[in-house]
Amino acid sequence: MKRRDFIILFYFMLISSVIPLLIQSSYVTNINYSNNNKDLEDPRTSKVIAGTKEWLNNTGFNSTEDWYYSRVSDESNPDFYANISSDTANFIVTGDKKVFSDINGTPSYSDWFPEKKPGSSIFPDRYEINQYGLNASHEYWEGTDDNIYGVRGNQTRNRPTVLWKRVIEMPVDMSDYIITSANLTFVLNGSANTNVETPKDNLTGNNPTAAEYDHVKYYVQLSNLEDKDRYDAISYQPRDLGFGDLDASLDSPNNGSISNITDTTISAESEEVLVFYLNRILEYDNRNFTIFLGIDIDVEDNYGQADRDTYYSLLIKTCNLTFTYEKIIDKYTSVSWNQDGDKISDLSNDTIVINDANLNFKYKIDSNWTSNTSSLNSEIKILINGNPHAETIKLTKANSTYQEAKIGGFDVTSLITDDVNISLQVYIADEFILDHNITISIDNASLMISYTIITQDVLVGGNGGGGGTTIIRGADYTLLVIGLTAGIIALVTFFGAYQIHYKYPPIVRKVRKLRKKIKKGRKAKPLIIEKRKNLIKNQYEKNVKILEFEAINEAIKSQKIDKIKKIKKKNKKGDI
Amino acid sequence: MPQGFIITKWTDDQGLIVEYKYPEEIEVDLDDMMRVFYAHVVGAGSSGNVLVRLEKAHSNVSSHFTGMGTGTPYLINLMLDLGEDPDMFGEAIIKEINEKILEFLYEIEKNIDKKFSIIEKLRGYMKNSLFLFERLKNMSKEQRISQIYSSEKGRAILQILQERARSKRELVNLLEDKLGKIISNIEFTLDPFTKTNLVKQDWVEGLSDVFLFLLNDFTLSRKPVNRLIENARKNLPNDFLAKTYLDAVMEFFSTYKPNVDDSASLALSMLNPDKYDFISLFR
Numbered sequence: 018m019k020r021r022d023f024i025i026l027f028y029f030m031l032i033s034s035v036i037p038l039l040i041q042s043s044y045v046t047n048i049n050y051s052n053n054n055k056d057l058e059d060p061r062t063s064k065v066i067a068g069t070k071e072w073l074n075n076t077g078f079n080s081t082e083d084w085y086y087s088r089v090s091d092e093s094n095p096d097f098y099a100n101i102s103s104d105t106a107n108f109i110v111t112g113d114k115k116v117f118s119d120i121n122g123t124p125s126y127s128d129w130f131p132e133k134k135p136g137s138s139i140f141p142d143r144y145e146i147n148q149y150g151l152n153a154s155h156e157y158w159e160g161t162d163d164n165i166y167g168v169r170g171n172q173t174r175n176r177p178t179v180l181w182k183r184v185i186e187m188p189v190d191m192s193d194y195i196i197t198s199a200n201l202t203f204v205l206n207g208s209a210n211t212n213v214e215t216p217k218d219n220l221t222g223n224n225p226t227a228a229e230y231d232h233v234k235y236y237v238q239l240s241n242l243e244d245k246d247r248y249d250a251i252s253y254q255p256r257d258l259g260f261g262d263l264d265a266s267l268d269s270p271n272n273g274s275i276s277n278i279t280d281t282t283i284s285a286e287s288e289e290v291l292v293f294y295l296n297r298i299l300e301y302d303n304r305n306f307t308i309f310l311g312i313d314i315d316v317e318d319n320y321g322q323a324d325r326d327t328y329y330s331l332l333i334k335t336c337n338l339t340f341t342y343e344k345i346i347d348k349y350t351s352v353s354w355n356q357d358g359d360k361i362s363d364l365s366n367d368t369i370v371i372n373d374a375n376l377n378f379k380y381k382i383d384s385n386w387t388s389n390t391s392s393l394n395s396e397i398k399i400l401i402n403g404n405p406h407a408e409t410i411k412l413t414k415a416n417s418t419y420q421e422a423k424i425g426g427f428d429v430t431s432l433i434t435d436d437v438n439i440s441l442q443v444y445i446a447d448e449f450i451l452d453h454n455i456t457i458s459i460d461n462a463s464l465m466i467s468y469t470i471i472t473q474d475v476l477v478g479g480n481g482g483g484g485g486t487t488i489i490r491g492a493d494y495t496l497l498v499i500g501l502t503a504g505i506i507a508l509v510t511f512f513g514a515y516q517i518h519y520k521y522p523p524i525v526r527k528v529r530k531l532r533k534k535i536k537k538g539r540k541a542k543p544l545i546i547e548k549r550k551n552l553i554k555n556q557y558e559k560n561v562k563i564l565e566f567e568a569i570n571e572a573i574k575s576q577k578i579d580k581i582k583k584i585k586k587k588n589k590k591g592d593i
Numbered sequence: 594m595p596q597g598f599i600i601t602k603w604t605d606d607q608g609l610i611v612e613y614k615y616p617e618e619i620e621v622d623l624d625d626m627m628r629v630f631y632a633h634v635v636g637a638g639s640s641g642n643v644l645v646r647l648e649k650a651h652s653n654v655s656s657h658f659t660g661m662g663t664g665t666p667y668l669i670n671l672m673l674d675l676g677e678d679p680d681m682f683g684e685a686i687i688k689e690i691n692e693k694i695l696e697f698l699y700e701i702e703k704n705i706d707k708k709f710s711i712i713e714k715l716r717g718y719m720k721n722s723l724f725l726f727e728r729l730k731n732m733s734k735e736q737r738i739s740q741i742y743s744s745e746k747g748r749a750i751l752q753i754l755q756e757r758a759r760s761k762r763e764l765v766n767l768l769e770d771k772l773g774k775i776i777s778n779i780e781f782t783l784d785p786f787t788k789t790n791l792v793k794q795d796w797v798e799g800l801s802d803v804f805l806f807l808l809n810d811f812t813l814s815r816k817p818v819n820r821l822i823e824n825a826r827k828n829l830p831n832d833f834l835a836k837t838y839l840d841a842v843m844e845f846f847s848t849y850k851p852n853v854d855d856s857a858s859l860a861l862s863m864l865n866p867d868k869y870d871f872i873s874l875f876r
Binding site: 549553557561564 | 755810812814816817819822842843846851
């Protein structure tokens with residue numbers, strides 16, 4: 018690691034470990050003061066007032082007072098509503114079941130309108146809605162004169178069809194419903210001449226030939242409004258209509274005999290399939306669908322000579338479509354009874370500690386949830402200030418008599434803040450079908466809160482109340498922390514400096530510094546190098562300096578001796 | 594540790610004979626002695642020193658030859674262990690010992706009647722020399738520095754490295770040029786330099802040879818002994834002695850100038866363990 022990186026890392030670690038200490042220490046010395054500013058200067062004793070209170074009003078749901086309901090549901094067709102009646106709060110899950118039976122009996126011209134089948138180009142010679150039903154008549158004649166219906170003979174009118182269409186509008190948005198059962202029948206009859214070549218006939222004439230023979234088909238089709246999906250709900254092709262051999266040469270309208278099929282009731286083969294078709298077509302347009310009653314005529318040119326095939330009457334006498342549909346209850350929907358309680362701080366201006374909060378209520382249901390719904394996860398939830406309590410009550414546990422939501426109540430202490438807004442909620446966790454209302458009732462809701470108010474004691478003789486107050490302050494460690502921190506910083510700085518710099522001898526430090534400068538391309542001060550000779554000389558002179566004193570001493574001594582000698586001489590001469 | 598001394602001499606009639614040896618038990622292989630003799634006489638046969646490795650005897654021999662031109666050609670062979678080199682003890686010491694032994698030998702020749710007592714003295718000297726070699730293995734740092742200064746080779750190395758750092762090979766070449774003799778094993782010569790931290794050997798990237806860097810330098814000179822002077826000023830041990838000492842010191846240092854010869858002899862004295870002990874006591 019480079020030296021600089023080491024230094025940066027070291028100081029970062031030091032600061033990050035010390036600063037929290039400093040911050041913490043300063044908090045150690047703080048205390049929570051009460052609202053009364055006087056206490057900052059003047060410590061006193063505190064008084065506690067314990068209490069328990071029923072926090073909810075109108076716990077018996079005597080009226081709608083204090084309670085209001087809310088729901089999360091499709092408001093165009095809500096799955097719930099709620100009310101308070103007979104001293105209970107009710108959550109009503111709104112089921113529904115309806116029956117559609119608008120299509121029944123003989124079709125009326127006011128309801129049904131003819132149109133061609135897609136891809137088809139011609140109507141039958143006759144088609145009408147009369148008092149008997151929907152009728153089609155057609156004669157295929159290859160002669161040059163008119164047929165019995167006044168239509169000039171030709172070889173093109175082989176496949177006439179007619180559809181009668183009716184658009185149905187449902188009374189409700191079917192997206193909220195599902196069709197659970199259905200039934201479709203129609204009654205038909207027909208009459209034709211035996212000049213019709215049925216599969217059972219023997220063909221006699223010039224070049225008799227047949228592929229599909231002459232036949233008709235009665236059918237019912239269901240479609241969505243925009244005709245994106247069209248389903249054949251029922252179809253019927255009578256094999257015997259027109260059965261009877263007739264030589265082709267006998268091609269007058271008077272030839273042959275009448276073949277009938279009497280009233281025949283045809284029903285949809287599979288209810289499931291019919292239900293599927295109906296649900297499907299109502300997915301596109303939740304309100305409307307189309308039903309078609311149709312008659313197809315298919316005649317062949319079976320001979321080399323002129324062929325006449327006469328269908329006198331093809332009648333759809335009646336059509337009945339009924340289906341049952343039930344309400345879908347959406348998942349993730351809910352309905353709640355709510356009360357916005359008093360604030361905790363309304364109790365007092367002093368410090369209030371909530372010791373305990375216990376919620377309970379009674380509940381029941383008017384019909385068995387499990388057997389009536391497939392929703393195992395739906396439940397009653399408790400929310401306080403919008404926060405759900407962990408414990409819930411599954412609706413599968415509810416029965417027809419009142420029972421306590423929880424024996425002993427729910428401990429909701431942790432959810433209590435200054436606000437106390439309660440919601441008792443029925444929550445639908447799964448989608449299911451419901452054909453009738455289910456009501457969940459609650460009563461005797463209770464929220465008991467026990468609390469302690471820590472208040473200032475009132476002085477005796479002053480404003481009344483208790484004695485003096487001592488507020489114990491935490492020891493002030495700030496100075497100690499600062500001192501220790503400074504010491505640690507100094508120690509570490511010293512250690513770091515020693516490790517990085519000072520452990521090297523001065524000359525090595527000098528060389529390192531010089532090397533660094535050279536590396537960085539900076540100008541370096543020239544190193545003063547003493548000549549070897551001079552170094553030795555200086556060192557030697559230093560070592561012999563001790564003798565200089567002696568030399569001086571000797572000089573002084575000899576001067577003194579000379580002085581004394583002079584004095585002695587003078588004395589002898591008697592100068593003194 | 595040196596095994597001992599073997600003194601041989603060349604005679605015209607008997608060839609190489611063993612004159613004296615110490616210790617007496619030391620084994621002498623005449624073939625090995627001849628090998629040493631040949632090492633000396635190859636070429637001019639002049640006097641000099643050689644170092645010969647004897648595999649059979651498991652010894653190194655540091656041999657001094659007086660030369661064929663002298664009256665009696667003597668060989669003074671110091672038998673060393675295989676891992677030893679005369680430079681370990683300092684060439685000056687060995688030279689001094691060789692010279693002293695030769696003095697004894699010449700004295701024997703001159704005073705044949707006193708031969709026995711002189712031989713005894715010679716044996717005693719050789720014994721003390723071996724003891725000295727033993728003591729020289731445990732030199733102090735000062736003594737090792739003195740060892741460097743006492744030898745011509747050491748002073749030459751110091752001078753060369755004072756100029757600038759040199760590679761080992763370069764140093765050997767310069768030494769051989771300067772001293773005019775082959776340097777066989779530079780490692781032993783550099784040993785006191787590295788032990789006293791005067792020289793550091795290091796390898797410079799990109800170059801094959803190891804470089805020698807002079808980290809510290811030194812010089813030897815005389816200086817007054819502060820403690821003794823201070824005591825003398827206090828008239829210790831007595832007035833007369835103190836005065837006499839101070840006068841002598843003053844007189845000496847008034848004319849004294851440090852020089853190489855004096856410092857070399859000083860170094861030799863420092864190397865001598867007995868003298869060094871006294872010097873240390875005085876300081």
